[in-house]
Amino acid sequence: MEEENNTRPQPVEEKKGINPLYLVGGLVLLGLIGFFVVSGNKKAASRTEITSVGTEATPFVSEAPPSGSVKEFTVDGSSYKLDPSTITVNKGDTVKIIFKDSDGRHDLVVDGYNVKTNLIGPGATDTIEFIADKSGSFKYYCSVANHEALGITGTLVVQ
Numbered sequence: 456m457e458e459e460n461n462t463r464p465q466p467v468e469e470k471k472g473i474n475p476l477y478l479v480g481g482l483v484l485l486g487l488i489g490f491f492v493v494s495g496n497k498k499a500a501s502r503t504e505i506t507s508v509g510t511e512a513t514p515f516v517s518e519a520p521p522s523g524s525v526k527e528f529t530v531d532g533s534s535y536k537l538d539p540s541t542i543t544v545n546k547g548d549t550v551k552i553i554f555k556d557s558d559g560r561h562d563l564v565v566d567g568y569n570v571k572t573n574l575i576g577p578g579a580t581d582t583i584e585f586i587a588d589k590s591g592s593f594k595y596y597c598s599v600a601n602h603e604a605l606g607i608t609g610t611l612v613v614q
């Protein structure tokens with residue numbers, strides 16, 4: 456009898472010891488803190504995602520140098536010179552050379568780019584086109600006999 460009386464009121468007294476309003480208030484406060492922490496992390500996470508997307512997009516753009524412009528030249532070959540004897544383009548440009556033979560039989564070879572025109576005669580033209588994807592100075596010349604030594608030579612400069 457007495458034991459039951461002692462055990463029953465005890466939990467009631469414990470509940471009275473702490474005001475239920477504090478408990479509710481504390482839980483609400485914890486909930487709010489938890490909410491802000493979680494939403495703060497979500498914001499941080501989405502910021503990180505945006506940043507990483509940005510850094511991925513940048514190299515993709517820089518990996519597309521063939522978006523350079525098309526540079527077209529008419530090179531006149533004669534005995535024994537080339538006009539112009541210097542061509543300057545930017546790396547990534549598409550180089551289009553219209554080789555015009557105005558005297559003798561010639562061709563045009565561009566060192567380092569593995570491109571050459573056909574061997575053509577007076578009045579004929581032949582066109583070569585390539586992407587200047589390597590920077591430096593590259594010789595272009597006529598590969599017939601000793602025409603290069605005689606002066607049919609020039610320089611392609613890729614900046």
Ligand SMILES: [Cu+2]
Nearest residue numbers: 561597599602
């Ligand atoms: Cu020649």
